[in-house]
Amino acid sequence: MNLTVVLFAMLAAVTAASAVGVAASRSVVRAAVWLLFTLIGVAGVYFLLGAEFLGAAQLIVYVGGTMVLMVFGVMITNQGPFAVLRTKPVEWAVGGVLAGGLFVLLATASLNFVSSGKTPDDPLPGISPIGLSFLGVEDGGKSYLLPFEVVSVHLLVVLVAAAYLARAKRRVNQVASGKEQGTNKEDTRQEQGVTP
Amino acid sequence: MPVSAEQYTSLRAVLGDHLMLFAPEVIVAGTVCVLLLLRLFKAFDKLHLNPVAAGPLVVALFLLGTQWSAYFDGSAGATAFSGLIRLDPFAAFLRGLLLVFALLALVLGRITGLPDAADSADYATLLLGGTLGMMLMASANHLLMVFLGMEMASLPCYALAGFLKGRRAGSEAALKYVLYGAAASGVALYGISLLTIKFGGGSFEAVAKGYADLARTSSLDAITAAGTLMLLVGFAFKLSAVPFHFWCPDVFEGAAAEVGAFLSVASKAAAVGLTVRFLMTVHGACADVTFVPKTVGVGVMVVAALTATLGNLAALAQTNLKRMLAYSTIAHAGYMLMAVATFTSDGAAAALFYLAGYLPTNLGAFAAVAAVRTATGGETLDHCRGLAKRSPATAVALTVFLLSLLGLPPLVGFAGKFQVFESVYSAGQSFGRLGSTTLEGGFYALLAVGVVNTVVSAGYYLRVLKAAVLDDSPDLTPRPPLQSGEGEKNQNPLPSPLRVGEGAGGWGLTAFLLLLAVAVLVLGLAWNPLLALTSKAVESLPGR
Amino acid sequence: MISLWHFLGVGAILFGLGLVGFLTRRNLITMFLSAEMMLQGVVINLLAFGSHHGSLGGQAFGLFIVTVAACEAGLALALFLMLYKRGRSLDSGDWQTVREVGVPPAVDTVPLPAPPPDDHPTLPVPGRLPEQAEVRFQEVTRA
Numbered sequence: 001m002n003l004t005v006v007l008f009a010m011l012a013a014v015t016a017a018s019a020v021g022v023a024a025s026r027s028v029v030r031a032a033v034w035l036l037f038t039l040i041g042v043a044g045v046y047f048l049l050g051a052e053f054l055g056a057a058q059l060i061v062y063v064g065g066t067m068v069l070m071v072f073g074v075m076i077t078n079q080g081p082f083a084v085l086r087t088k089p090v091e092w093a094v095g096g097v098l099a100g101g102l103f104v105l106l107a108t109a110s111l112n113f114v115s116s117g118k119t120p121d122d123p124l125p126g127i128s129p130i131g132l133s134f135l136g137v138e139d140g141g142k143s144y145l146l147p148f149e150v151v152s153v154h155l156l157v158v159l160v161a162a163a164y165l166a167r168a169k170r171r172v173n174q175v176a177s178g179k180e181q182g183t184n185k186e187d188t189r190q191e192q193g194v195t196p
Numbered sequence: 197m198p199v200s201a202e203q204y205t206s207l208r209a210v211l212g213d214h215l216m217l218f219a220p221e222v223i224v225a226g227t228v229c230v231l232l233l234l235r236l237f238k239a240f241d242k243l244h245l246n247p248v249a250a251g252p253l254v255v256a257l258f259l260l261g262t263q264w265s266a267y268f269d270g271s272a273g274a275t276a277f278s279g280l281i282r283l284d285p286f287a288a289f290l291r292g293l294l295l296v297f298a299l300l301a302l303v304l305g306r307i308t309g310l311p312d313a314a315d316s317a318d319y320a321t322l323l324l325g326g327t328l329g330m331m332l333m334a335s336a337n338h339l340l341m342v343f344l345g346m347e348m349a350s351l352p353c354y355a356l357a358g359f360l361k362g363r364r365a366g367s368e369a370a371l372k373y374v375l376y377g378a379a380a381s382g383v384a385l386y387g388i389s390l391l392t393i394k395f396g397g398g399s400f401e402a403v404a405k406g407y408a409d410l411a412r413t414s415s416l417d418a419i420t421a422a423g424t425l426m427l428l429v430g431f432a433f434k435l436s437a438v439p440f441h442f443w444c445p446d447v448f449e450g451a452a453a454e455v456g457a458f459l460s461v462a463s464k465a466a467a468v469g470l471t472v473r474f475l476m477t478v479h480g481a482c483a484d485v486t487f488v489p490k491t492v493g494v495g496v497m498v499v500a501a502l503t504a505t506l507g508n509l510a511a512l513a514q515t516n517l518k519r520m521l522a523y524s525t526i527a528h529a530g531y532m533l534m535a536v537a538t539f540t541s542d543g544a545a546a547a548l549f550y551l552a553g554y555l556p557t558n559l560g561a562f563a564a565v566a567a568v569r570t571a572t573g574g575e576t577l578d579h580c581r582g583l584a585k586r587s588p589a590t591a592v593a594l595t596v597f598l599l600s601l602l603g604l605p606p607l608v609g610f611a612g613k614f615q616v617f618e619s620v621y622s623a624g625q626s627f628g629r630l631g632s633t634t635l636e637g638g639f640y641a642l643l644a645v646g647v648v649n650t651v652v653s654a655g656y657y658l659r660v661l662k663a664a665v666l667d668d669s670p671d672l673t674p675r676p677p678l679q680s681g682e683g684e685k686n687q688n689p690l691p692s693p694l695r696v697g698e699g700a701g702g703w704g705l706t707a708f709l710l711l712l713a714v715a716v717l718v719l720g721l722a723w724n725p726l727l728a729l730t731s732k733a734v735e736s737l738p739g740r
Numbered sequence: 741m742i743s744l745w746h747f748l749g750v751g752a753i754l755f756g757l758g759l760v761g762f763l764t765r766r767n768l769i770t771m772f773l774s775a776e777m778m779l780q781g782v783v784i785n786l787l788a789f790g791s792h793h794g795s796l797g798g799q800a801f802g803l804f805i806v807t808v809a810a811c812e813a814g815l816a817l818a819l820f821l822m823l824y825k826r827g828r829s830l831d832s833g834d835w836q837t838v839r840e841v842g843v844p845p846a847v848d849t850v851p852l853p854a855p856p857p858d859d860h861p862t863l864p865v866p867g868r869l870p871e872q873a874e875v876r877f878q879e880v881t882r883a
Contacts, residue, residue, distance in 0.1 A: 023761035049791040077824045095764035106752035146277035157325030158811040161355035162818035164318040382778035389785035
């Protein structure tokens with residue numbers, strides 16, 4: 001029983017418990033906050049594995065950026081009657097059975113894995129080799145120049161896509177568009193329950 | 197850790213070689229950046245940017261053409277960028293196909309006015325971004341590139357599905373696509389991680405080597421089986437193969453017809469290419485010829501048969517043209533998977549041929565639906581009635597496309613189906629010679645399923661044809677809703693980017709349709725050049 | 741001692757719970773959060789592999805996954821906000837406009853309990869009516 005084992009047990013417990021929280025919590029806000037804890041726990045696991053850079057990136061990009069964005073989205077949309085999730089007992093049962101079955105399947109599949117190669121205690125390469133390999137230098141391993149550059153184009157395209165979806169269409173005929181939106185709102189089913 | 201001088205020189209030498217072969221993709225990526233920058237200038241505000249984006253694509257195609265001979269005489273075409281992708285004739289064929297399609301889709305978007313001038317930069321950016329991802333899928337040689345390519349191909353498609361922001365159905369299409377797509381990519385990624393762990397690396401060579409070791413002992417362990425299955429689920433989702441087809445009809449119905457064409461042709465071409473390359477690489481490394489067909493291959497056969505059957509049966513009941521074409525797309529994915537299931541280079545060549553023929557045919561069919569929409573404002577079978585009287589040229593083109601999809605000679609659809617069925621038959625024979633009677637029987641059954649399906653598909657293709665050619669044009673003024681809620685989607689007014697009316701589209705659209713119809717006819721009459729090209733393209737694939 | 745299997749187990753837990761959450765929840769954002777959790781499971785798997793072999797591959801792969809997942813989240817959030825503006829709801833069951841001909845929309849057989857009434861104070865609407873404000877805005881921008 002050394003420190004690593006204790007740390008791993010704690011991190012794994014925190015991660016798994018908050019993952020259950022995400023899947024089971026009744027409120028969207030709580031689910032988002034539980035995910036925040038999951039992500040922090042996962043970042044801890046990364047540190048434990050020796051991947052400091054990825055752990056830091058996870059904390060900064062994911063926990064600090066993406067998740068805050070998500071919580072922001074939840075806050076904006078978290079109005080009306082659907083803030084509390086509706087889940088029936090049947091769905092719980094099905095979900096539980098599915099979760100158990102899937103976990104047993106995956107765990108046994110992983111258990112079958114015959115370990116090979118070096119010992120788990122080998123240190124991971126640090127930041128410097130990663131940076132060099134992203135810039136195309138092959139140092140024994142692969143160079144990740146192509147995915148690195150391609151992902152930047154991908155980020156740009158997705159940025160354009162998100163901006164397109166989020167911005168309002170400049171309409172030629174303001175009055176007509178107002179009317180159209182009005183009718184669309186009326187014929188949607190969910191409007192019935194919103195205002196008492 | 198500084199970069200040593202040797203590392204620097206080797207980097208320069210390698211990049212110089214690889215970047216030349218990779219030039220088409222670089223041009224596509226550059227065009228995306230240029231389109232973004234162009235919008236900074238007020239002068240380009242009123243300009244439709246689709247033609248501007250089409251220019252570099254022509255250059256990219258030209259560059260690919262100049263490298264063509266280098267690919268086929270073997271002087272170029274090994275792995276590139278440290279083995280992450282493989283720029284071989286097989287990839288070159290598919291990349292060319294994708295570039296041609298992107299070019300045609302830009303032209304079609306310009307003609308039908310799906311993006312107006314204000315939105316054209318976004319439309320072109322999304323289209324090119326998706327095409328870039330698909331080109332990477334077609335040339336991927338590493339599971340990392342498989343993942344990146346699939347994501348890059350999917351994300352712009354999600355936005356394209358919801359391109360008509362004013363319409364509820366379009367938003368719903370995007371919503372369903374993005375949710376299912378996120379889950380499917382997660383599952384595929386888990387499969388990738390399992391395979392990577394098992395085989396100690398993500399390159400296709402490592403996976404193939406691992407499979408070769410497994411073939412020696414003739415046993416598939418749980419982790420490999422689970423990993424391969426989950427990865428193939430991701431492929432099946434992109435291919436819209438049963439049972440992962442459920443997103444396809446809804447997305448196609450909600451999205452604009454032009455986008456539907458992109459999803460059904462380009463996305464499918466990339467997914468077929470990736471599936472073929474992955475399975476053939478795995479199969480080619482195994483010493484035991486029947487190992488992969490007996491394990492993975494049987495699954496692919498069953499999925500192919502189910503996909504073709506379910507797609508065709510469900511299409512029989514459709515009245516919305518886009519929804520019908522979506523099920524037809526599913527059915528055609530089934531035919532292509534039949535060719536993939538053979539695990540022979542004949543089968544791979546047949547799949548490529550089928551794709552090449554499917555490009556003008558299905559793009560034409562969707563363009564014809566777009567023509568019906570611009571003329572009448574709707575996309576159901578009723579809107580199609582009397583098309584021959586309203587616009588004879590469109591009706592002629594639609595006839596050609598539908599008959600080609602059905603597979604009648606002398607159109608390219610027949611040639612493609614013939615190739616596929618022939619490869620399935622010969623695969624059955626060769627497995628029979630190897631003494632594997634179950635596989636032999638399986639392939640003959642697959643052949644029977646394919647033929648019966650072709651007959652079934654006549655039902656719905658001919659129904660549209662009858663409506664277009666024989667029926668009278670109905671009164672197309674908007675009708676009151678049939679039942680409460682039922683008429684809702686017909687009542688939805690088309691949002692402003694889409695032009696509707698007699699003048700919309702005009703001669704440009706007619707010329708576009710006739711051009712594609714001629715291409716379908718010519719490829720169907722003279723299919724030897726294309727056949728030679730496809731059989732040369734698959735030579736670079738490992739396999740027998 | 742901690743072996744590779746333990747890390748794979750954590751990955752499997754995250755992936756399995758994510759998949760189940762995705763399949764059972766009906767709020768779009770929760771579904772998407774679950775999908776993100778699936779990806780986290782994958783990254784743990786890959787990192788555990790990388791650490792096991794002392795190689796760069798797992799870590800690089802993980803970085804790309806984090807990047808792409810951020811892209812996906814951004815796009816999905818933009819889409820969800822657009823949908824919310826249209827429908828004021830993020831229940832996936834409310835999006836059934838596009839479906840098979842002749843198939844009725846799937847509705848809950850047992851009506852769910854009504855949500856508690858909103859007891860927030862209602863504030864008066866400040867400013868002008870939106871339509872007038874828009875017309876005014878247009879005049880200003882044109883001038």
